[in-house]
């Protein structure tokens with residue numbers, strides 16, 4: 532049984548892990564707190580970036596000799612493999628740790644086995660403390676490991692009557708400055724921010740993170756089938772963050788031209804559908820190390836993601852504004868009758884300035900299996 536000090540340490544480890552969201556891919560976020568033999572915190576650490584030391588190593592360094600005979604509390608099973616850094620399970624043994632409490636088992640074939648290695652070395656091991664919270668904090672990475680594609684959050688900003696632009700297509704700004712600042716936090720936590728060619732043409736978006744010190748910039752991605760929406764001088768072409776344009780393999784356009792960014796050629800949607808094949812887009816992003824995507828629209832591309840079963844979380848910012856006309860947040864998602872509606876569970880509602888932020892996740896397992 533875990534002690535109260537270990538539970539408090541796990542809460543702190545989960546908080547520490549969250550600091551690195553958006554900075555560790557293709558690795559998970561991990562936090563670690565080391566307690567000495569009396570249960571006092573003597574070291575804390577988190578995995579800050581891929582290729583850098585793991586959480587356990589940071590925490591053990593901070594603890595030094597005080598780790599001997601103590602307990603390491605970790606959000607994820609300590610790894611058992613030598614990659615760019617050595618196995619954490621061995622580092623814990625070498626530091627003289629007597630007990631390890633971890634929340635979530637490591638599901639990857641290469642890293643798993645850490646608990647076994649620890650037990651074989653005589654360390655007491657306990658799994659499952661605050662597992663739900665720790666899983667939620669690592670949901671993007673865990674989803675990516677399980678499904679082989681990035682975790683997708685679809686974010687939109689709408690009026691209370693569900694419109695994302697007015698009838699004349701003007702849309703700046705529906706939501707408040709507070710909501711827009713909050714979106715920068717979502718971007719900072721994502722590895723890639725994706726928009727369709729329609730949004731590119733209408734808004735000339737910038738898509739980089741602003742106003743968050745030390746944030747890792749996401750890859751900015753435009754899904755532009757014919758390669759005609761991104762024009763020289765577009766704001767996403769500045770050097771604030773990397774940019775990728777996805778175009779059809781057979782698109783007539785010649786990309787990349789000198790002023791255009793990195794481009795990838797993908798198959799068109801199957802079955803005569805519009806645009807590019809969404810699973811192929813997600814595969815390509817996964818191959819590039821992207822584990823979490825923030826889909827920022829617009830409604831047409833979001834509809835295609837929903838139809839492909841590729842939205843894991845919805846974050847809607849609802850402003851107390853009515854328009855009565857104009858495009859709605861989601862366009863055709865291949866749902867023709869109420870029985871096929873994509874039903875969600877609301878996981879959070881928060882007031883952000885004058886607006887309401889609603890977070891929801893699909894509640895049917897079949898959706899994710901599509």
Ligand SMILES: NC(=O)c1ccc[n+]([C@@H]2O[C@H](COP(=O)([O-])OP(=O)(O)OC[C@H]3O[C@@H](n4cnc5c(N)ncnc54)[C@H](OP(=O)(O)O)[C@@H]3O)[C@@H](O)[C@H]2O)c1
Pocket residue numbers: 686687688689695696700702705726727728729730731733734754755756757800805806807808809827828829830831832833835858862
């Ligand atoms: N308030 C908000 O949260 C928000 C967010 C974003 C946008 N918006 C607004 O939304 C409007 C633009 O909406 P939109 O629906 O035209 O833009 P969109 O969803 O950004 O882009 C749609 C375009 O993406 C391309 N595409 C590539 N692959 C696709 C696929 N598999 N399925 C569907 N489309 C694919 C298609 O054009 P090609 O095949 O020709 O490339 C399609 O026409 C603007 O008024 C913008 O201001 C609002």
